[in-house]
Amino acid sequence: MVISVSGLSRRFGSKIALDGVSLELSRGAVYGLVGANGAGKTTLIRHLLGLLRAETGAVRVLGLDPVQEPVAVLSRIGYLSEENDLPGWMTVDELLRYTRAFYPTWDDAYAAELQESFALDPGTRIRNLSKGEKARAGLLVALAHRPELLILDEPSSGLDPIARRDILGAVLRTIAHEGRTVLFSSHLLDEVEEVADHVTMISRGRIVLSGPLDDIKTAHRVDGRVPTLNEIFVATVGET
Amino acid sequence: MKSSSPPSARRSAPSSPAAAIAWEFQRRHRWGLLAIAAYLIVLAIVKLVVLARGQAVVFRSDESFAFAVIVPLDATLTYCLALFTYGLSGDLAGRPSMYPRRLFTLPASTAALAGWPMLYGSIAMILLWAAARTFVVWPSGFDIPVIWPAVAAAALLAWTQALTWMPYGLPGLRVILAVLWLGTLQSIVLLALRYEASEGVMLAILAPQLPLAFLVSRFAVARARRGVVPDWRGAFTWIGALARVRGRSANFATPERAQRWLEWRRHGRTLPALVAILLPFELALLFTTGGTPALVFIILLGVLLTPALMAAFVAATVRKPDLDGREAREDYGMAPFLATRPLSNRSLIAAKLAMSLWSTALAWALVIIAIPIALRLSQTWPVVIDRWHRTVALMGAARAAVIVVLIMAAFIAATWKQLVQTLCIGMTGRIWIVRASLVGTLAFLCVIGPLFDWIDSNSAVRAVLWNAAPLLLGALACVKLCAAAWVAVRLFRSRLLRDRTLVLGAAGWCVAVLALSAVLSWWIATELFPRYLFVYAAILAVPVVRLAAAPLALDWNRHR
Numbered sequence: 127m128v129i130s131v132s133g134l135s136r137r138f139g140s141k142i143a144l145d146g147v148s149l150e151l152s153r154g155a156v157y158g159l160v161g162a163n164g165a166g167k168t169t170l171i172r173h174l175l176g177l178l179r180a181e182t183g184a185v186r187v188l189g190l191d192p193v194q195e196p197v198a199v200l201s202r203i204g205y206l207s208e209e210n211d212l213p214g215w216m217t218v219d220e221l222l223r224y225t226r227a228f229y230p231t232w233d234d235a236y237a238a239e240l241q242e243s244f245a246l247d248p249g250t251r252i253r254n255l256s257k258g259e260k261a262r263a264g265l266l267v268a269l270a271h272r273p274e275l276l277i278l279d280e281p282s283s284g285l286d287p288i289a290r291r292d293i294l295g296a297v298l299r300t301i302a303h304e305g306r307t308v309l310f311s312s313h314l315l316d317e318v319e320e321v322a323d324h325v326t327m328i329s330r331g332r333i334v335l336s337g338p339l340d341d342i343k344t345a346h347r348v349d350g351r352v353p354t355l356n357e358i359f360v361a362t363v364g365e366t
Numbered sequence: 367m368k369s370s371s372p373p374s375a376r377r378s379a380p381s382s383p384a385a386a387i388a389w390e391f392q393r394r395h396r397w398g399l400l401a402i403a404a405y406l407i408v409l410a411i412v413k414l415v416v417l418a419r420g421q422a423v424v425f426r427s428d429e430s431f432a433f434a435v436i437v438p439l440d441a442t443l444t445y446c447l448a449l450f451t452y453g454l455s456g457d458l459a460g461r462p463s464m465y466p467r468r469l470f471t472l473p474a475s476t477a478a479l480a481g482w483p484m485l486y487g488s489i490a491m492i493l494l495w496a497a498a499r500t501f502v503v504w505p506s507g508f509d510i511p512v513i514w515p516a517v518a519a520a521a522l523l524a525w526t527q528a529l530t531w532m533p534y535g536l537p538g539l540r541v542i543l544a545v546l547w548l549g550t551l552q553s554i555v556l557l558a559l560r561y562e563a564s565e566g567v568m569l570a571i572l573a574p575q576l577p578l579a580f581l582v583s584r585f586a587v588a589r590a591r592r593g594v595v596p597d598w599r600g601a602f603t604w605i606g607a608l609a610r611v612r613g614r615s616a617n618f619a620t621p622e623r624a625q626r627w628l629e630w631r632r633h634g635r636t637l638p639a640l641v642a643i644l645l646p647f648e649l650a651l652l653f654t655t656g657g658t659p660a661l662v663f664i665i666l667l668g669v670l671l672t673p674a675l676m677a678a679f680v681a682a683t684v685r686k687p688d689l690d691g692r693e694a695r696e697d698y699g700m701a702p703f704l705a706t707r708p709l710s711n712r713s714l715i716a717a718k719l720a721m722s723l724w725s726t727a728l729a730w731a732l733v734i735i736a737i738p739i740a741l742r743l744s745q746t747w748p749v750v751i752d753r754w755h756r757t758v759a760l761m762g763a764a765r766a767a768v769i770v771v772l773i774m775a776a777f778i779a780a781t782w783k784q785l786v787q788t789l790c791i792g793m794t795g796r797i798w799i800v801r802a803s804l805v806g807t808l809a810f811l812c813v814i815g816p817l818f819d820w821i822d823s824n825s826a827v828r829a830v831l832w833n834a835a836p837l838l839l840g841a842l843a844c845v846k847l848c849a850a851a852w853v854a855v856r857l858f859r860s861r862l863l864r865d866r867t868l869v870l871g872a873a874g875w876c877v878a879v880l881a882l883s884a885v886l887s888w889w890i891a892t893e894l895f896p897r898y899l900f901v902y903a904a905i906l907a908v909p910v911v912r913l914a915a916a917p918l919a920l921d922w923n924r925h926r
Contacts, residue, residue, distance in 0.1 A: 177705050179925050193925045201708035211701045215631065223617055227624030228708050 127186070128153050128275050128307045129174060134183035136169055136331075143169040145331040146183070151307060151324075153274075156297060158322030158339070159311040160359060166331040167311045168208060171279050174309070175205060188274060201229060204273035206264045208280040214253030218246045218263055222270070229271030237270035244292060258289030265296055276308045282317060290317065297321050319355040329363045383474035387482045395449050401805060402442055402494075405812070409501035441808040442494060447523055448804075450487030451530040458530075459538050459636055459683050461597070463590030465531040470591045479591070480531070480583040484524050488576065491519035514568035518555050521572050522548060524579030532586035535598030538636055541679055542643045551575070622713050629721035633684045637785070638728040640676045645732060648672060649740035662749045669737060670777050673729045677784035680725075684718065684785055684792075699795045700923050711920045712863055715789070718916075722785040730778050772885060783909055790915040795923030839902040849911045850875075853918065862917045871914065879904040 129151040136144040144166050151157050161167050172178045173185050176192030176199060185192060192199040212221060218241070226232045241248070244262040246255075255263060261281065268276065278297070282290040297308050298321060312318050318325065325342055327335040335342060339355070346358045353361075392399065447453065452466050469479055495516035529544045558568055618624035648669050655661040704714075741747040757766045791803045821827050831838070854872065857863045863871070882904035887897050 175702075175706055176925055177700075177702065196925070197708045197710055199708075200706055203706075205702075205706050207702040207706075209702055211703045213628070213632075213703065224624050224628060227618035228621045 127151065128188060129309070130184075130186040131170070131173070132184050134170070134173060134180055134185060136173070136178065136181050142331050144173075147328075147331070147333055148183075149326060149333065149336065151309065153307055154305050155323040156308040156310060156321050158318035158325045159309060159328065160313060160315055160318055160325060160355070161328035162313065162363060165328045167328055168279055169331075170328065171277055171309070171311060174277065175200070175203070201271075202274045204268035204271065204276045206261070206268045206276075206278045206281045208283060210257075210260050210264050212252045212260060212264055212267075215251065217249055217251050218255075219248035221252060221263060221267060222248070225267040225270075231273075232271045236272065237266065240266045240269060240296075258285050258292075261285055261289055262292055265293055269296055272306075274306060276306065278308065278310045278312075280311055280313070282312065282314060290314075294321055315355040315359055325355065327359060327362055335362050383472055383478050384482050386472070387469075387479075388486060391449065391483075391486060398445055398449065398801075398805065401809075402445070405442070406497045406501060409497070413501045441811040443491070443519060443522070445804075445808055446487065446490055446494065447526050450483055450490065450523060451527045452483075453526075453530055458541060458679065461534050461537055461539075462595050463531050463533045463586060464540075465587055465590050467590075476588045476591055477584050480527075480587040481580060484527055484580055484583060487523045487527065488520035491523050492516040495519055511565050511568070514565055514572055517569060517572045517576070518551075521575035521579065522551060524576050524583070525551060528579045528582040528586055531583055531590060533590050533595045535596035538640050538643070541640060541676075545644070546647065621707070621709050622717065625707070625709055625713060625717035626720050629717045630724065633680065634721045634725045634728075636683070637673065637677055637680045637725045637781075638732060640680065641673050641729040642732050644672055644676070645669065645736050649736060649744075652740050652744035652746050655744070655746060657746055657749055659749050659753065662746045663753070666737065666750075669733060670774075673726070673733060673781040674777065674784050676729075677726070677781045681785050681788050682792075684722065684789070700920075705924050710862075711917045711924060712867070715793075715916045715920060718789060719786060719913075722782055726778060726782040726785065729781065734774075769889065772889070786916075787909055787912050790912045790919045793916050793919035793923055795926075836896070836899060836902075839899060839906070843902045843905040846905060846911060850914065853911055853914045856918055857914060860918065860921060862921055875908060875910050878908045882908060 127150050129149065131147055131149040134144050134147040135142070147166070147170060149170075159167050159170070169178065173180060174187050174192060176187075176196045179193050187199050188202055190199050216224065222237060222241070226234075226237070244259075244266060246259060246263055246266065252260060252263060265281070268278075276297070278293070281293050285293070294317065297310060308321075310318060310322060319339070322339055324337065325335070325339050326333055335358075342358060343352050343355075346353050346361070452464055458464070465479070472479070499510060499512075499515075525547060526544065529540060529547060532540070534540050534543075554571060555568075558571070563571075618627065648665065651665045652662060655665065707714075738747075741750055754766070757769075760766075761769075788803070791799055794800075821831060854868060857868060858865070879901070883897075883900040886900040886903060890900070
């Protein structure tokens with residue numbers, strides 16, 4: 127298992143962010159994590175990255191505890207944050223040089239290829255990039271070390287269709303490499319539907335639906351018609 | 367038409383921009399404001415008790431007046447400055463205005479956005495002075511002015527707001543201008559005190575400052591509201607180009623080197639830059655001394671204190687585990703970009719410590735180079751040489767040289783200590799800890815002055831303290847050692863530091879303590895002090911607990 131979460135709960139004050147979440151992700155597939163704003167997607171991802179300690183339950187990523195062994199776990203993960211908080215004062219070139227130092231598996235040729243396909247000028251400062259270009263730069267440094275696990279937290283939120291296409295294309299390219307896994311969090315369900323093999327729906331800190339996308343669609347067929355993920359989401363989350 | 371909002375919401379909702387701004391100050395800083403109110407109430411009670419006993423409030427000296435009034439007021443004033451400038455949530459060394467951007471979209475005029483905080487701050491200053499004068503000073507043997515100190519405090523606040531809200535073209539320029547301009551204002555007040563200027567003269571000097579500061583503030587907020595942030599860094603691009611030419615060819619060999627580079631680029635150059643900008647102004651004063659030794663040495667002392675003082679400002683940004691690529695946040699939380707680097711907490715802290723060392727070294731290199739040049743050019747060099755010869759005649763060349771080196775080393779160490787000693791607070795990422803430490807520092811400043819004055823004025827207390835000094839110092843040293851042991855155990859159990867690093871760190875600290883106590887024994891060779899007192903002093907002086915706690919604090923922040 128690439129990710130193994132069992133009985134994970136988390137509170138922020140009186141608010142329950144995660145409530146007994148259990149989840150297992152196997153290698154070589156794209157997992158879509160969907161839910162409304164505030165459902166607990168980012169909290170779950172922050173646990174996977176070791177940024178939050180499990181209050182109850184256990185989290186294992188690539189067989190390791192991300193809080194106890196952050197370096198070993200993080201060096202095998204590519205992560206694109208929803209906040210996209212790249213240091214604005216760095217140039218694209220400096221960002222690549224800086225990030226490269228942390229990953230022994232960094233692939234210079236792949237980084238150059240991505241930089242060219244994303245049309246990122248190496249001399250431009252991050253703060254002078256557009257929102258879409260910043261997302262591409264973040265994706266570049268998340269992908270260029272060919273991570274075993276790619277975690278994207280609302281990567282295309284607020285981006286134009288071209289930037290979203292680039293990100294989805296990168297996800298598809300990533301899974302083309304054997305054995306790589308992608309966890310893709312979004313509330314843009316048509317996007318998730320486009321790339322995900324498995325879908326996990328989360329609502330008010332609980333997993334309400336999880337499984338292969340095709341199985342979920344089949345199970346929710348109404349009068350022989352296969353519903354969209356959007357319709358399934360509304361029906362499922364509306365019920366909880 | 368009836369409002370649909372609940373009655374409680376209607377009752378508490380501010381009804382105008384002025385009320386909204388006032389409500390925000392009150393709501394966000396209620397604990398600090400309550401602390402100030404509590405302080406004033408305590409003062410009032412003490413005053414009532416003193417007056418009820420029929421005693422007069424008499425200050426024996428200027429120092430006692432300063433300790434009883436100036437220091438607590440300064441501490442409260444500093445808090446109010448931070449509060450009413452929105453300085454607690456911004457980046458002091460950054461280029462953009464520190465005025466909160468969220469307020470720019472309010473349907474309020476720029477004059478209102480600048481004016482209301484200024485008015486509230488001025489009222490607070492005036493009330494503060496009125497309370498202090500009534501509860502602390504009056505009635506006393508001194509002829510205490512009635513109005514102008516309140517106007518002076520309001521002017522100080524208004525100019526701080528104007529300088530804080532102004533966007534600047536260079537990082538750090540805000541600090542420099544604030545230090546220079548506010549220092550000038552304070553100098554005017556001190557000069558007036560020195561020459562016992564009348565209330566009318568003081569008001570004539572100070573009152574026009576308020577509308578002037580308001581105009582500058584309005585201009586600053588208007589620029590910030592339009593998103594104007596001038597960028598003068600283009601004038602220095604050749605430095606960046608040189609650095610890039612030097613460094614572009616090679617990639618970083620290790621993650622640790624990459625992190626040190628990041629820390630240097632984020633914070634390392636700020637202290638040397640601030641020192642480089644202030645030095646010429648300070649050293650220029652040497653040209654005005656006319657060779658008077660006292661003035662020359664006061665100026666030199668000011669120059670030597672500058673790096674440590676500036677380091678205290680720079681430390682506020684160094685300790686933030688954040689990136690400056692995004693808008694300043696209040697929560698001090700670690701930026702996900704940094705938190706998800708595959709780098710241990712130990713290496714993250716080590717990069718900060720290394721950067722602080724280089725930054726200190728560069729700042730002091732500037733000072734050490736600039737002082738002789740300025741002394742030569744101002745023809746005050748003979749004054750220093752003359753003092754050197756007299757010192758050599760008194761204690762011998764070797765001893766004098768060692769003492770000079772030790773004093774310089776102490777200044778340099780103090781600069782580095784200022785940069786790193788609050789890392790353990792900022793690294794926690796908890797704003798309540800940062801604020802609590804600020805309040806604690808202010809409370810300490812409030813108490814320490816009157817306490818010293820009380821000890822100084824009471825010979826019986828002095829005698830008791832003198833006799834108990836070894837015990838007190840020993841107890842403090844024990845407390846520090848216990849805290850150090852606790853931190854060491856936590857570090858060992860958490861495996862945040864390697865065993866070798868822990869042992870080497872402990873050994874290094876012991877060597878530093880022994881060396882310092884040996885130096886103190888040699889320097890202050892007198893029968894008056896037993897040698898173990900120097901060991902206690904060295905234990906208390908050499909930093910260990912807060913430094914060692916920084917990785918723990920970062921771990922607590924990074925894995926919440």
